[in-house]
Amino acid sequence: MGIRFSHYDPEGFYDELYEEKGQPRPGSALLLRKFASLPEGELQKRQEAAERVILNMGMTFGVYGHDGGHEQIFPFDIVPRIVSASDWEHIESGLRQRMRALNLFIDDVYHDQRIIKNGVIPNDLIHSSKGFLLPCMGLHPPRGIWCHIAGIDLVRISDGRYYVLEDNTRCPSGVAYVLEARQVMKRTFPELFEAYRVRPVDGYPSQLLETLRSLSELPDPTVVILTPGIYNSAYYEHSLLAQKMGVELVEANDLAVVEGSVHMRTTKGSQRVDVIYRRINDDYLDPLAFRSDSLLGVPGLMESYKRGRVALANAPGTGVSDDKAIYAYIPKIINYYLAEEPILPNVPTYICSDRRDRTYVLEHLDQLVVKATNEAGGYGMLIGPQASQREREEYARRIEADPRNYIAQPTLALSRVPTLVEDHLEGRHVDLRPYVLHGRDVYVLPGGMTRVALRKGSLVVNSSQGGGNKDTWVLS
């Protein structure tokens, strides 16, 4: 007898695999029975085998601000998260709705700004957003789509409902881990994949390629991925996607703008590039357009883009919908453009630039999570209940000095998934990042990145902050 699953206790949290103590949810009973039938120590052996596979695959991520050893091996837990078919149907329709609304919003912001004129969003909030780029005003990306690739973070809390936590509409990363986690799981538990009907995730690269190709009118456009290089934290993903799509992975130095078009330097001269899936931030795309101090980027790229000689995914300027203060308005945005109620609700959000909200936030710092509006990756974040008095005072000062840069949300009791801890299962908090593509149609990858806070009691799931990953099984 290995893991005695009847002893597992959700401890009052919403548990993705258990209804209550000793009582698995319908979709996870088979998995947990299988675990229980494994001989003593077998689950740990498989965990170790999975870690060896990951090590040999060289599956790594980089961490900023660490000197020694840029790359770290990706932490992975072999207990999957299971999502029922009906839950997924709900999530998928919510994500489709949100993706359509986000794109209508961005297009409006860079053209008529009807949403401001109609008083739905304050003018200030848009124009003070670091993601709002004046040079993008009046641009017409193909078919009016600006954000082609989004990773929208969801959380589930005690009421059992999914909420949107963040819209990552700039360069969301992590999808490589979804693809690779599945490979690792298939090697680790082949028998479970025979018993379960798990929806495959392997179609993502070809869907992504179709999305990128749809940005060009040419019958056979040349698509490339633009990476900052091997020291970028997501380099592993850039190369994996290039490999799986069969496209060139280029660095800015490989590209040059010649007579208004973008070309890459090859061993046989230069070759025209039609679509760029860029994995570098707006600021570093083109030193002529954005940051003249930048060594990165392709001089003249923006001019070429404006003239429609090359397509970029995502379009520059999508960061405006990724701003955490503007996030608070997304339900209104959905309502405004689609005349629909949001299928997936937002988490209540206090905008510190609003005087009333700010007063509330400063008085309740010990209960709230504070986030910088323009940061990602878990940086610039304060978890009030777990922070020290000094840290809270420090954040109070920061908020007062630059209120536009902060929002606050209630500390959420994120749902948990059983996770292997030594020889037994313990609940650990998770979130979920599904990936949404918008080419000719909207496509939602059935699955996503389930990030898990591996430290007991921790709510921070970012890989840069002690988080790990789980495979996400969407059942059909």
Next chain:
Amino acid sequence: MLSRVASSIYWLNRYIERAENYARFIEVNLNLTLDLPRGTTEQWEPLVATTGDHESFTGRYGKATKETVIQFLLADAANSNSILSCLLAARENARTVREVISTEMWEQVNRFHLMVRGGVTKGLSSRNLHAFLADVKANCHLFLGITDATMSHGEGWHFARLGRLLERADKTSRILDVKYFMLLPTVAEVGTPFDIIQWSALLKSASALEMYCKQHGRISPNQVAEFLILNPNFPRAIRYCLIKAEDSLHAIVGSESDRHSNLAEKRLGRLRSEMDYADMADILSGGLHEFFDDFQLKLNRTDDAIYETFFALRPIEGNVVKEKAQ
């Protein structure tokens, strides 16, 4: 193919080949010193001399002993040519072209790197050193086999082979050079049974002993040198390396085999034809060591030309060579 990518594939393969040859360097010297007559001192200095990193070695280690030389050639992260550094560089290059090479190739480089790093971290004693060096060679062969079996034999593969064979030609010349630096106890011992033992150890370190014996039977110094320099069929012989490297270069450029359209083809073609028409009498009359010096110099110039022709990031000119259909 992107110039940067071509360069990374070329260097990935040079580094893997270099690691293999450094393992062979150490092996040949271990074998030679084991066979030394009682009372003679071990000679490790010559090994450092042949790698061309003599200054860097003396600066940091001073005296050449078995321990210091093996540390320098195998485990020294500050020596950019040590086996450890080669694997690190090979892996970094592989990372930059992960999307071009096959997953199997990448995983092999990654595992190989972990194996070398693990060995160095644990520490290598003379007891497990032979096994470690054998492992290094086997992992290089595995990488080569995986490359041949999983990567399309197109432009990228040819850059891989070009890098590998030029590196190998250089290192074979240096393995032979070890013998030159290896001082015999007395001059009178040239041609003695002891001298013969040294030559066969040298053949062995190039995995050439059996193939040599099939062709020549008895060990004669001249024939050994001839086999490793001029044989057109043995894959570690210098001439073989140049012939195949030139084939790859022509395949990359898409030119006829008897023409040259750039400096790289011109220099490599000239060097290859020197080998075609050389014989041992010519080589020995000028001195074997001098011959290798000259050869290594010309090989470096060929490498410079390859860099200039394919890898250097030059500004793109106004008129564009090749465009896809509009």
